[in-house]
Structure formats: structure tokens, C-alpha cells
Amino acid sequence: MVQKTFSTGWKSSTQPRKQRKYSYNAPLHTRQKKVHVHLSSDLRKKYGLRRVQVKKGDKVQIMRGQHKKKEGKVDRVNLKREKLYVTGIEFIKKDGTKIPVAFTPSNVMIIAVDTSDKKRKMKMERIQTTLSHSTKPVLTSADSETSKQHKKSQGETK
Numbered sequence: 001m002v003q004k005t006f007s008t009g010w011k012s013s014t015q016p017r018k019q020r021k022y023s024y025n026a027p028l029h030t031r032q033k034k035v036h037v038h039l040s041s042d043l044r045k046k047y048g049l050r051r052v053q054v055k056k057g058d059k060v061q062i063m064r065g066q067h068k069k070k071e072g073k074v075d076r077v078n079l080k081r082e083k084l085y086v087t088g089i090e091f092i093k094k095d096g097t098k099i100p101v102a103f104t105p106s107n108v109m110i111i112a113v114d115t116s117d118k119k120r121k122m123k124m125e126r127i128q129t130t131l132s133h134s135t136k137p138v139l140t141s142a143d144s145e146t147s148k149q150h151k152k153s154q155g156e157t158k
Helices: 016-024 028-035 041-047 118-133 141-157
Strands: 036-039 051-053 059-062 071-078 083-092 098-103 108-112
Touching: 028 036, 028 051, 036 041, 041 108, 041 118, 059 083
Parallel strands: 036 108
Antiparallel strands: 036 051, 059 071, 059 108, 071 083, 083 098
């Protein structure tokens, strides 16, 4: 008998039908993780993050499809369908009615983050400060060249 409910113990499967079943039956708190959107390069440098959960009010740029390079604010996010809607981008039907276009989060990039949410702002600032205080050494191109030469010389001596 096939289990119809979501299983948290399910790890992975190579079968596409099981992967689809997992995502279709996923609860909203799991779907929320799939509605993350890439940040623009200047926002990546500012916040130290690659992606952020998209929220209503974020300014985004469409990266794929017929609306490519258009910008607008996120009007709403539908977690159930894992889609987001952008103001000003609509599909006009033959009878003249306008329907908002649904976008997949992977086809969109955040240009400006809406920081009116206090929790979101605090979380992004906390991550930013922890990254600035980290003591990880940053490799430059000169360092990588010297390490390559060192590895070559080590290989020749063996």
C-alpha cells in the first residue's frame, strides 16, 4: 500500500515519481525552503548571503522567459504552488482581462530587499556581523598560484 502522507524519514530516491511525490506532499514549512531566491551581486557582498527567502515587497528582476530583464515588486508568494507574483507583469487575455504571471523562484533575482520585517532585518545583520568577524583566511589569486607551484614541486620530489 502506498503511503500518501509526507514522511520526514524519507531521505532520497533516484526515481522522479518519488521525488515529485515528496515535493507535492511536503508541508508548508518544508516548501518555504524552496522559495529562496538568489541575491544580486552587490547584495551578496553587502549581506554575505547567496540566497534569501523571498517576501512580499522585495524588488526582483526576472532572469528567464519572455519577461526577462523586467523588474517589479513581489505582490504575493504562493507556498502551496511554490510560485511568486510580481506587480506590473501580467498576461492579457483575448477578452482584455489581465491575469498575474506566476514565476518560479529559480527564475528571479532579488535586487532590493524589503527590510520592514524586523526579524528578517535582524537575522541578515546577525549573519553579516558573524561573517565580518570570522577569521577564515581568504585566498587570493597569487596565493593559489603559489600553492599550485608547491604541489607541483611536491609531486616531482616523490
